[in-house]
Amino acid sequence: MSEKRIDDVTGTETTGHNWDGIEELNNPLPRWWLWTFYATVLFAVIYTIFFPAWPLVSGATQGVLGWSTRGEVARDIAQIDEGQQQYREGLLSVDVHMIRDNEELQNYAVQAGAALFRNNCSQCHGSGAAGAIGYPNLLDDDWLWGGRIEDIAHTIRHGIRNEEDPDARFSQMPAFGEMLTEGEIAGLARHVQSLPDGADPLSGPAGQLFADNCATCHGDDAQGDPEIGAPDLTDAIWLYGSDLASLEDTISRGPYGVMPPWGERLGEANVRALAAYVHQLGGGEAGEPRSETNVEEQIGEGDVPEGAGRTGGDPSDPDEVPFPEEASGTD
Template sequence: MSEKKVDETTGVETTGHSWDGIEELNNPLPRWWLWTLYATIIWGIGYTILFPAWPMISGATAGVLGYSTRAEVAARITEHQERNSALVEELISADLAALMPSNDLHRYGVARGRSVFQAQCSQCHGSGAAGAKGYPNLLDDDWLWGGDIENISLTVAHGVRNDTDPDARFSEMPAFAEILGDEEIESVVEYVVSLSAKDFDTALAASGQRVYAENCAACHGDDARGDRELGAPNLADAIWLYGGDRETLEETVRYSRYGVMPAWGQRLSDADVRAVSLYIHSLGGGE
């Protein structure tokens, strides 16, 4: 057994470690630190006995106290649902179009709908519902299928152009690159531009009007103000989902657009669908 080394200056035993001739003293740990360490060990053992702690194959040890944060949250949700059950039933059966903003049920529906919108809809339509390129602005009065509360609710419930709900709103514009020539596409784009802009080529727009009448008027209407039965947008109001500059319009005409919205009726409760529809309608753009 090797003899313990003692530092001559301090008289304290060394660990035997040396760095550049500097010996490490083997001083004992402070008492308060040791007692704190022992206390935390005891506390940790007690915690793993009392509360859920050790991960198992299909869960974790339940703990002697049987406490669960998940159960606590579930209890609070249940309590909230029970407290509002009467309002929920009333919301489901109410005529939403007849509800006035001063009505308590209207205020409850809008408040609930705001929460649903922020959790489920704001990712596409924006936190303020102003939309983005390819995602409709819900604050204006430009609606493909109608902005009254019934139509908003129908769109929310069944979605748009999805393949999961047979009642989804559905419209499809042809890709005219396979139908029209380059000159025809250029002219019809110029005609569409002329409907809402002051700076356009008159002769080219006149030529495009003939192309429009033969290929586009059947859906967008002779006056280009759209058709809500078909989900065809108004081309004369300067409100554009993907952009109204010539380059973007040409891309739309050539290749079409095909935006998809989920059928929220398959993911949300009836109360949530009606509440978020009420909230969207209350934003000012609803008719």
């Protein structure tokens, strides 16, 4: 079983191991191999002294160098942050609509904006920015509050119809379910549905209803007004759906979509990066801001245009505004 002998062919001693007649020759290993093995053992010992190694009940030994992969990552992030500082400063130092003229800055803004969008915006607007019922599609050429980059930056900075930011864009469509009869609403819905096909907004009985209730905000031409976030009713884009049931529901309940303000949370540089990103998604409008005052001049809380609702009732109390999911009519 374990009998050493000299192999006839090679003249080498066998180890005595025998597997079904196959024997192992006892050729010595090279000595440097042994020293290499000792060197690796020594290396391992030294390594465990200097680097985190031995697992303990909670965590592991730290190693005298205090090195850690997490620390390494933190250093890398800090280094990248430092490298990006010039771009963030650059974003703050130019007018928002000038970002595009600086290729390097625009590139940074779009890359950073894309990352910010995925983290902060995609929950509502979708990872492809295509939106959903009640959440605007940011890829198309239709903008409730304006599609110039300054408009977009303002919307991101202050949000829409939120209570946290006094500069939030604000407007409110009344819930006409309390003011009009079901029949009137159904007629109005059919009328509104026909507007994109070129129907005269003010003709017919439903046109009269439109003139009395809707035209104040949406305009006599029903093309809306980005100053007050009133949607264009003649285009092909319907935030809350274009079938009759959705339109009746929208008219009855009065949508109240809310977007939180991001200015404080993200900081101005990131807001600008996001604006640059959203602006180049395919729908951004070119041009200078309308004017400084116009951009800042927003319709205040409860500042519902006069004549909204046939009864001319009081504007809703902003403290009693419904939650967006109730108001949006996504269902």
